[in-house]
Amino acid sequence: MRYCLNPHCPNPRNPDDTEICYSCSTKLLLNDRYHAIKLIGQGGFGRTFLAADNAKPSQPRCVIKQFYPDEQTNARAAMQLFEQEAQRLKQLGEHPQIPDFYDHLEQDKHQYIIQEFIDGQNLSQELATNGTFNQTQIKTLLKDLLPVLKFIHAGQIIHRDIKPDNIIRSRQQELLYLVDFGAAKYATATALAQTGTVIGSAEFIAPEQLRGKATFASDIYSLGVTCIYLLTQVSPFNLFDITENVWVWKDYLVDNLVSDDLGQILDKMINNSLKERYHSVDEIMTDLKIGQFTEKLSHISLAPATQKWQCIHTLTGHSQPVTSMAFNPLIKQGEEGILASGGADWTIKLWSLKTGQEIDTLIGHTDKITAIAFSPDGRFLASSSCDRSIRIYHLQRQSLIHKLLGHTNWVSSIAFSPNSRLLASGSFDKTIKIWNVQSGKQLENFVCRGYMNWVKCLAFHPFQSILASGNGDNSIYFFDLHNKSKEFFLIGHIHIINSLAFSPDGQVLASASDDKTVKIWSLDTRKVINNLSDYLVRANTVAFSPDGKILAAGKDDNTIKLWYLEQKSWQLVSEDAMMTLTGHSDSVTAVAFSPNGQLLASGSVDGSIKLWQCGTSSAPQCV
The missing domain is CATH 3.30.200.20 (Phosphorylase Kinase; domain 1)
Known part of the structure; x- marks a missing residue:
């Protein structure tokens, strides 16, 4: 109709x-x-x-x-x-x-x-259907929405109308969406100093917003009031005692235990005093321990000697060597995850992790694919090629949105910034370019100088605006995109740097080189703190597991090496804390861990990709 x-x-x-x-x-x-x-x-x-x-x-x-x-x-x-x-x-x-x-x-x-269109229910509808939320659901809500609020505030925007009606849970992904930006305000210093129109839903807006003086903390207040409403199913007007000028929401909890820790966080979010309230999303995330690696994966808790990495799928479809791989970062429980691979056959292939079957093939490049990467928010897939171009695909729209041109030689590597807004590209033309992902426009052009030569690999720091490049002159160079005075080198390899990987906590950097070594560098001391070397064959690629406890490397002897690390010292947890996976018939050129750490993918010059799953046994094998 x-x-x-x-x-x-x-x-x-x-x-x-x-x-x-x-x-x-x-x-x-x-x-x-x-x-x-x-x-x-x-x-x-x-x-x-x-x-x-x-x-x-x-x-x-x-x-x-x-x-x-x-x-x-x-x-x-x-x-x-x-x-x-x-x-x-x-x-x-x-x-x-x-x-x-x-x-x-x-x-x-x-x-x-x-x-x-988001197909789902808003939280008011969910509350009416299922009744009050418990503290676990509230913690999950905060962990899901606080990063969204942080993203909005980073763009200098105050939402001004956060309430259950404006939070939708999608039916397909169980993902929470923040909607309705009709009341949103651009927060310049001038705007924050001015008194404006009172906008928002009276039950959920902060006192200063009632006076037309909304701040970023006003959104924090509204989110906090949303939480106590979901816990009690009582109007926020009735949860505040105007005679005593205090919140009494805990008096309305019916058989619904809320821990002292969570209660204190909610109380601070809804404090009427701006001085006493949280000033930023980061402060709440710190108290909730969001983003800290506190959850241990079940297979990592096992002793290395008792682990078994079994090859559960061998993916064949590339007619020439596999050059790069990446997992979609937004794999959730029950979802069918996706692995992307690039090859020397000029194609990008998308694979189902559930079935091991090829889902799609992306064509368009006219030479070897050198690198592929998913954006951290899972919206985009980028590829680079020896044809001197970069392509950016919008996954949800299933379409190519940008073909980026500007390099005058092979584009060897690409990397997305942590906020998914920027894409860096490195090339044999001795430049690194920074692109705006949304517009496709080039923002920066760094010409390699001093020690630097052509660029082989790139990696963004997981939290900061720092970009690392591995170069043809054996050096690693660090760029701070916000402060160019903080640029520095790491010198220690004696041959080309093939691959770089930051640890998930951002404390160290791992590098793989043609000099047959894998090194771990401290970013504080800028020195090598572990040299994982057998000096027998070249190391082509490195990757950290999501919790940072395993470092994987693909090598020229057709194997994958796994090192189990103690995170404070970044040394092996024991003398035998190393494992070798075999099964490829040629050099291993790419390795990647799935976002939940349960799978390891390896790509090879033999044209195959192997998916390894961790279990409990005495030896790895490929079946």
């Missing part, structure tokens, strides 16, 4: 494939691309429709927001908020827990915003 967008249409429902409304002759396609399917929401500012994108073969679902204020709404103020929402969504860029912004346009004297 196609639904007419004319607010005055007497019969807006039309059959599929109709281009002009039967009842009012209004054009049914918006921007010759989107058509409404049904009305799913209506408020003071306008209407919201479930829609479809006709420009794509699968006609994926999307959302059309139509500006159509009711008679009681201040039309001029409402128009400003509607245009403001479009502007904020453009500014934010893309995040896996914020619906994608597609378009903002005007047609038939009405303004529209087109966004990604």
Whole structure:
């Protein structure tokens, strides 16, 4: 069905494939691309429709927001908020827990915003269906949403309307999305100093926001009030004692235990005093220990001598050597994970981790693929090639969004920044370029100088704006993208650097070289603290396990070496804490751990990829 967008249409429902409304002759396609399917929401500012994108073969679902204020709404103020929402969504860029912004346009004297459709329930609906949340659910909610809030605030945006209605849990991924940026405000120093319009839902907004003085801490307050409402299912107005000027939400907990630690965190989030409240998301994440590697994977807790890495799949499809591999970083429990591989056959292949079958082949490069990488937010896949180009694919849209040109020789390596906004590329033309992922525009061009020669490999620090490059002159160079005075070298290898990997906690860097060594460098002392060398064969590639306890290396003797490390000293946990995996018939050129650490992938010059799973036995084997 196609639904007419004319607010005055007497019969807006039309059959599929109709281009002009039967009842009012209004054009049914918006921007010759989107058509409404049904009305799913209506408020003071306008209407919201479930829609479809006709420009794509699968006609994926999307959302059309139509500006159509009711008679009681201040039309001029409402128009400003509607245009403001479009502007904020453009500014934010893309995040896996914020619906994608597609378009903002005007047609038939009405303004529209087109966004990604999130199929799911908001938390108000979930609360009504399932009852109060317990403390485990609240901790999970905070761990899921605080990084989103941090992302928004990093873009200098205050949401100003965080509440259960504006948090949606997707049915497919169980992922929480933050929606409705109609009240969002751009937080410049001038704006923060000014008194503005009071916007937001009264039950959930902070005292300073009621006075028109919203700050980043106002969003923290609203998220905290959302949590205590979900714990009690009682209106926040009733959870605050105005006579005593204190929160009494704990009095309304019914058979719902909340630990003292969590209670203190929530109390600090909803403190009426800005001085006493959390000032940043990072402070809450620190108290909740989000991002710290406190959870031990079951297979890592085993002693190395009792572990068995078994080859559960051998993936064959590349007709020439496998040159690079990467796991999609957003593999969740129950999901079918994806592994991407690049080859000297000019192709990129996507593989199902569940079945070991090839899902898709991406073509377009006209020479050997040198590197592939998923963005940390799981939205993009990038590839580089000896054809001097870089390609960026949008995974959800299943389309190529950028072909980046500018290098004058082979592009040897690529790396995404931790926030997924930047892509670095290194080349045999002796330059490193920094690209804006969303626009595809080149932002920086570093010309190799001094010790530096052509660039073989790149790696971004997991938390900071530091980029490391491994070079043809045997050096490792560090760039601080925010402070160029902090650039420095590491000298120690006596041959080409083939691969670099930061430990997940960002404390050390591992490097593999043609000099037949794998070294671990301290970033504090800038010295080698472990030299994992047999001096027999070249080391082509290195990767840390997600918890940092295993370092894997692919070598020219057709094997994968695993070293089990003690993280404080970065030495082997015991004398026999090393393992060798065999099964390839030629050099191992790429290794990668899955995000949950349960799988290790290895790619080889023999054209195959092997997926290894950890269990308990005395020796590794490939079956």
